Amino acid sequence: MQVDIGNALAEVATPGIPREALDRLDDRVAAAHERIEAGRASDEHGYATLNQPANVDVDAIQAAVEPFDDCENLVNVGIGGSALGAATISAALDSDVDAYYLDNVDPKWVADHLETIDLSKTALNVVSKSGMTAETLSNFLVVREAMEAAGVDWTERTWVTTGPEGNLRDLAEKHDLPSLPVPDGVPGRFSVLSTVGLAAAALQGHDIEAILDGARDADDALAPSLFDSPAYAYGAVNYALDQRGAGINVQLPYAESLETYAEWYSQLWAESVGKDGVGQTPVRALGATDQHSQLQLYRAGPHDKMVTFIRPQEREDTTIPETDLEGLSYLGGLTLGELIDAEFEATEASLANAGLPNVRIEIDRVDERAIGELLYSMEAATILAGELYNVDAFVQPAVEWGKKATRGLLGGGDFEEADEVAEKTELTIE
Numbered sequence: 001m002q003v004d005i006g007n008a009l010a011e012v013a014t015p016g017i018p019r020e021a022l023d024r025l026d027d028r029v030a031a032a033h034e035r036i037e038a039g040r041a042s043d044e045h046g047y048a049t050l051n052q053p054a055n056v057d058v059d060a061i062q063a064a065v066e067p068f069d070d071c072e073n074l075v076n077v078g079i080g081g082s083a084l085g086a087a088t089i090s091a092a093l094d095s096d097v098d099a100y101y102l103d104n105v106d107p108k109w110v111a112d113h114l115e116t117i118d119l120s121k122t123a124l125n126v127v128s129k130s131g132m133t134a135e136t137l138s139n140f141l142v143v144r145e146a147m148e149a150a151g152v153d154w155t156e157r158t159w160v161t162t163g164p165e166g167n168l169r170d171l172a173e174k175h176d177l178p179s180l181p182v183p184d185g186v187p188g189r190f191s192v193l194s195t196v197g198l199a200a201a202a203l204q205g206h207d208i209e210a211i212l213d214g215a216r217d218a219d220d221a222l223a224p225s226l227f228d229s230p231a232y233a234y235g236a237v238n239y240a241l242d243q244r245g246a247g248i249n250v251q252l253p254y255a256e257s258l259e260t261y262a263e264w265y266s267q268l269w270a271e272s273v274g275k276d277g278v279g280q281t282p283v284r285a286l287g288a289t290d291q292h293s294q295l296q297l298y299r300a301g302p303h304d305k306m307v308t309f310i311r312p313q314e315r316e317d318t319t320i321p322e323t324d325l326e327g328l329s330y331l332g333g334l335t336l337g338e339l340i341d342a343e344f345e346a347t348e349a350s351l352a353n354a355g356l357p358n359v360r361i362e363i364d365r366v367d368e369r370a371i372g373e374l375l376y377s378m379e380a381a382t383i384l385a386g387e388l389y390n391v392d393a394f395v396q397p398a399v400e401w402g403k404k405a406t407r408g409l410l411g412g413g414d415f416e417e418a419d420e421v422a423e424k425t426e427l428t429i430e
């Protein structure tokens with residue numbers, strides 16, 4: 001993986017980072033790296049994430065999914081960190097097993113899925129680190145009922161991935177379901193390279209050793225200087241640009257198969273560094289589609305953004321047929337890959353020309369190894385950024401208010417601020 005930060009420098013961009021500022025920041029990167037390595041050495045909460053590629057029990061994962069090797073579909077019931085990492089891998093890599101990620105509790109959407117999926121040929125993975133998340137447990141109960149209604153023995157088609165305690169663990173024990181543990185010290189949004197993200201990948205027939213090899217390559221590339229480490233360069237540049245006014249970071253992958261990656265990154269970054277009044281806002285976009293939608297704002301709107309371009313260097317390609325239509329002859333004989341690459345480079349140049357900072361991330365191709373490398377690198381970038389922002393990257397206390405409010409509204413627990421929720425609903429315009 002390569003990270004090119006040239007277009008984020010002050011000579012090109014406004015806001016941009018002066019070269020001397022980058023040099024000064026590098027001292028902080030070195031100190032942060034030392035702190036991260038110390039955390040890793042003692043498997044400290046959060047820092048243990050970066051030890052996952054060395055610690056994953058691949059045999060246990062393979063054994064857990066082996067009973068489902070006849071399945072045609074995977075239904076993953078989980079939300080946030082218990083969905084987005086696995087969904088990113090599923091979206092990136094082709095498989096004969098179709099994967100469905102039931103994270104949301106939109107009733108029509110869930111019902112539509114259950115109508116179309118053949119539940120008798122489905123493996124159901126129920127994933128929750130806490131084992132307590134309302135959306136996940138509710139969706140599980142709905143899927144279970146649908147399986148029963150279809151005459152499917154759900155206990156034969158289900159495994160759970162969860163922590164040592166909680167409703168889901170109790171359920172697994174009560175019904176003697178196969179289960180995988182969520183590793184200690186790894187927050188949900190950092191858990192893609194563990195049982196949480198890799199079991200789904202194994203079920204879909206992906207080479208999880210290759211994913212971990214890519215992650216190990218990224219681990220080997222961590223170094224005490226941002227100039228020697230692509231992952232740290234990315235985390236440090238995001239932080240430095242945010243400090244200079246680029247409070248928004250647009251993720252712009254030029255590959256449909258990486259669209260879900262932008263969702264995964266957004267949770268990873270937002271929940272990790274968004275606290276104590278700081279944090280850069282991730283925005284999800286897609287190239288080339290959003291060139292015809294949001295690009296106007298990026299180029300000509302307020303200079304409060306940076307753009308992260310992401311692309312594979314190699315991809316399967318399709319030739320654009322020749323045509324005798326005048327005006328279209330320049331396309332004939334080209335490939336769609338050449339076209340999207342030209343769009344990528346033109347858009348990158350267009351933003352740089354307008355003084356907007358942008359960073360280019362290139363992976364070799366969308367395969368297991370490159371995905372492992374990318375995901376691990378972004379975890380390391382985020383952990384580094386947490387150090388630079390001086391926040392605890394491994395907690396998400398702000399999420400709790402809404403969770404408690406939901407439970408309070410449903411009568412599922414005390415919620416002192418209940419009146420505040422009611423007040424907020426009083427202004428209704430019809």
Ligand SMILES: O=P(O)(O)OC[C@H]1O[C@H](O)[C@H](O)[C@@H](O)[C@@H]1O
Pocket residue numbers: 079080081082127128129130131132133136188189271396399
């Ligand atoms: O895995 P679970 O415990 O079900 O949690 C799922 C998600 O719930 C919360 O909203 C947290 O903010 C997320 O970080 C987490 O990934």
